Amino acid sequence: MEKYFDVIIIGSGVAGLSAAIFLKESGLDVVVLTKEDNIEETNTNYAQGGVIAWKKGDSRENLVQDILTAGCNYNNLEAVHMIADQGPQLVFDFFIDKLGIKFSRTSEGELDYTEEAAHSNRRVLHYEDHTGEKIQQSLINYAKKIKIPILTNYIAVDLITNKHHSTDNQELYKPCEVMGLYVLDEASGHVKNLFAHKVILATGGIGNLYQHTTNPSSATGDGLSMAYRAGADIINAEFIQFHPTSLYHRDIKRFLISESLRGEGARLIDNKGREFMQDYSPLKDLAPRDVVARAIYEEMGKSGSEYMLLDIASYYRGEESLQKRFSKIYQTCLEGGIDITKQPIPIVPAAHYFCGGIKVDLTGRSSIRNLYAIGEVSCTGVHGANRLASSSLLEGLLWAKLAAMDISKKFLPIKKERFTFIPDWEKPDYIEEFDSLLLAQDWKAIQMTMWNYAGIIRTVKGLMRARADLNYFAHRIFKFYQSARLNKNIIELRNAIINASIIINAATHNRKSVGCHLISNK
Numbered sequence: 002m003e004k005y006f007d008v009i010i011i012g013s014g015v016a017g018l019s020a021a022i023f024l025k026e027s028g029l030d031v032v033v034l035t036k037e038d039n040i041e042e043t044n045t046n047y048a049q050g051g052v053i054a055w056k057k058g059d060s061r062e063n064l065v066q067d068i069l070t071a072g073c074n075y076n077n078l079e080a081v082h083m084i085a086d087q088g089p090q091l092v093f094d095f096f097i098d099k100l101g102i103k104f105s106r107t108s109e110g111e112l113d114y115t116e117e118a119a120h121s122n123r124r125v126l127h128y129e130d131h132t133g134e135k136i137q138q139s140l141i142n143y144a145k146k147i148k149i150p151i152l153t154n155y156i157a158v159d160l161i162t163n164k165h166h167s168t169d170n171q172e173l174y175k176p177c178e179v180m181g182l183y184v185l186d187e188a189s190g191h192v193k194n195l196f197a198h199k200v201i202l203a204t205g206g207i208g209n210l211y212q213h214t215t216n217p218s219s220a221t222g223d224g225l226s227m228a229y230r231a232g233a234d235i236i237n238a239e240f241i242q243f244h245p246t247s248l249y250h251r252d253i254k255r256f257l258i259s260e261s262l263r264g265e266g267a268r269l270i271d272n273k274g275r276e277f278m279q280d281y282s283p284l285k286d287l288a289p290r291d292v293v294a295r296a297i298y299e300e301m302g303k304s305g306s307e308y309m310l311l312d313i314a315s316y317y318r319g320e321e322s323l324q325k326r327f328s329k330i331y332q333t334c335l336e337g338g339i340d341i342t343k344q345p346i347p348i349v350p351a352a353h354y355f356c357g358g359i360k361v362d363l364t365g366r367s368s369i370r371n372l373y374a375i376g377e378v379s380c381t382g383v384h385g386a387n388r389l390a391s392s393s394l395l396e397g398l399l400w401a402k403l404a405a406m407d408i409s410k411k412f413l414p415i416k417k418e419r420f421t422f423i424p425d426w427e428k429p430d431y432i433e434e435f436d437s438l439l440l441a442q443d444w445k446a447i448q449m450t451m452w453n454y455a456g457i458i459r460t461v462k463g464l465m466r467a468r469a470d471l472n473y474f475a476h477r478i479f480k481f482y483q484s485a486r487l488n489k490n491i492i493e494l495r496n497a498i499i500n501a502s503i504i505i506n507a508a509t510h511n512r513k514s515v516g517c518h519l520i521s522n523k
Contacts, residue, residue, distance in 0.1 A: 005196045005420070006032050008408060009182060011157050011224060012203030014043035015133075016376030016397035018140040019095070020201055021149045023405030029412065032195075033149060034184065036156040036489060041137055042219055044205045044377065045394065048133025049259035049329065051104075051125040052096070052394040055089035056114055059124050064089070071119040071289045071389035072356075073516040075237075077382020083363055083403075084383050088395045092126065095398060100139040104128055108320060116264035117390035119289040123264075125391045130259055130327040136394065154187040156489050157223060160200065160231045160372065161423055169422040177232055178370035180415060183426050185487050192426035192487065198414045199371050201404060202228060202359065203397075206377040207241075207500050211352035212452035215247045215257040224378040226496035228359045229503060234368040236380050237357030238507035239518040242388050243457050244353035245269075245293040248346065249308035250337045258311060258330060258348055260390050263287060265326070267313035269297065270345060272306055291387045291517050294350040298457045301349075310345035350457055354393060356384040356517060357507065365404030371415070373408070375400040386516020433484045440490050446474055447501050455501075455508055458521050464509045471502050 007029040010017045017033055024031045035042075053064070064085040069076055096102045104126040105113040114123040128135040144151065161181040163172040181196035204224030208216025229235055246258040246269075263269075263286045268276050281296040282288035288296075297309045317323050323342050324331045334341050358380035365373040365381075376397040383396050454460075454467035475498045482495045514520045 004193070006030050007197065007412070007414075008032075008199045008201060009034065009195055009197040010201045010203055011182070012043070012205060012376065012378075013040045013141075013151060014045035014203060014205060014376060014397065015136055015140065015394050016401045017201070017203030018144050019398050019401035020203065020375060020405050021144060022140070022147065023402055024409060025147055025149050027405065027409035029409060031149060033144070033151045034155040034157065035151065035153055036223070037219055038153050040141055040151055040153060042217055043137060044216055044220060045133045045397070046137040047215065047217060047257065048136075048394060049130045049257055050117055050261045051115060051127030051132045051391045052092055052136075053089060053124055053391050054092040054114075054126040056122075056124045059089075059122055061085045063121050064124070067119060067121050068383065068389045068392065069385070071387050072385025073387060074385065075515055076385030079363060080381040080383045084392070084396060084399055088399045089124075091399055091402065092395065095402075096136065096139070100143055102128070102135060102139050104132075115261050116287075117260045118263060118284070118287040118293065119389055125261070127261065129325065129329065130261065131329045133394065156185040156187060156492055157227060158183040158185055158192060158426070158487065158492060160227050161194070161196070162231050162369070163419070165231065166424065167419070167422045168424060169419070172419075172422070176370055178415075179231065179372040180420065180423060185489075185492065187489060194423060194425060196420050196423070198412070199373065199408050201365070202372070202374040202378050203376045203401075204378045206355040207504070208352045208355075210447060210451045210497055210501050210504070211241075211456065212448045213247060213349055213351035215244050215255060215351050215353045217255060221493040221497050222355070222378070222500035223493065223496045224374065225358060225503070226499040228367065228369070228372065228374065229499060231369055231372070233372065234360040235358065235503060236360045237386075238504050239511050240356035240384075240386050240516055241352055241455070241504065242290055242354040242356055242517050243294040243350040245290055245297055245350050246311055246346075246348040247351035248334065248337070249349040250347065253333065253337045256333055257353070258346055259327070260290070262311065262313050262327065262330070265313070266316035266318045267311050268316055269293070270310045270312050271300055271304060272310065289387055290390065291519075294457055295519065297348070297350050308347045308349045311348045312345040314342050314344065354388050356380070356386065356388050361400075363403065364407035365400045366407065373404045375404050386518065429484045432486045433481070435481065435485050435491060437490070440494055443474060443478060443494060444497070447471070447497055451501055451504070455505055458519050459508060460521050461509075461512070464505055467505050468502070468509065471498065471505060474498055475502065
């Protein structure tokens, strides 16, 4: 089965759906694919804190400086200036005016800007503590309104390129370019050819490679792995941002305790009730994320505890009730037997955001013709070595617009006859049924390896050990992939082992501690 589109977008989060809306309204034929059966299952949907927005009295220069300071001046200056120039106003133009999102307001009816770590002032708009959920639903509603097709349970297997797949030998002498995707339709079990003149990867992050993460289980870095196999440039892969505060609970996993709690006064304490952030930074609890995550990690090591505590009950200074301001956190914690209005919250750092990714320019173009990447899977250089809080939704939105503008203004279709030289997906001669327990074991082995050796604090010896272990796992996983009946689990596992190796190699080559990447001499 073959289908042709102007643009295929993989991913239904803020970057993917925003790009689809811009492209659809420019007149192009666009389709959005998601490997999930639920369109809402994205990193965007789980974002709590908020989004940087225009605010009277704030300045472009202040925002630029905050981004650079958080990113340890490792940032792409052009990209930082672009997001500071265009991003904050776009939140009003697109989220508020176009999608009709009603962000939280004060008792006086003014927009309620909150504070987050490493920001020089309160410039973050939010919808209580489930901002991402509100943005996600608003995007879906608008996409449906303008009839953008969104295909669920469609799992991208590989990018189709002229260099790797065309049977026309003349393509060998042309620049590498993307021509579509091989996609597994989970309902039928068949791999289909979906052809496109442009492909946008908006597949999110890699959090599920780690034992502790705030990301959903779908965050396996599929777009990163596909782009790598196709030959795209990958940069800054050593910079994995660990959120300092995810909920530590036996039954509740992957739940973020937003940084905005600390913006509203919450303090980190050890198991004896002692505040400890003053030992690590003059900014104390509002230090950049990498500093806070390492502080918690070190305090856990000193005490032998598996978690630290976050106390909002004793320090909250907002005008709304704690139950309303942080309704999602309050309710989730309460379900786990924790009343945040009366007791501190057990927390542990967790893999949260991938600051590296597919290298793209100021319009989201990758190093391969016809391939764009936006959102967390991309690396624009905005974040440098460590992301500033609440900048990710903004980056996803802005680069969605920039990529869509570049595609629509310079749209050059691929000649239709060139698609006829792309063969169907080749099935293995022998199909092996996999044991789900073995796959689960491989997943745990990858997650433990990455947590122990490529986590918050790294050593050269540990990274070398991780490389050896991953090479061993990869041999078995690749061999199995070549004969297994394709499904979502084996595709994700293959992508995960490739992405883990990308991260380890990048961390091994960068011997300088900076931002999220700390090499210890111990």
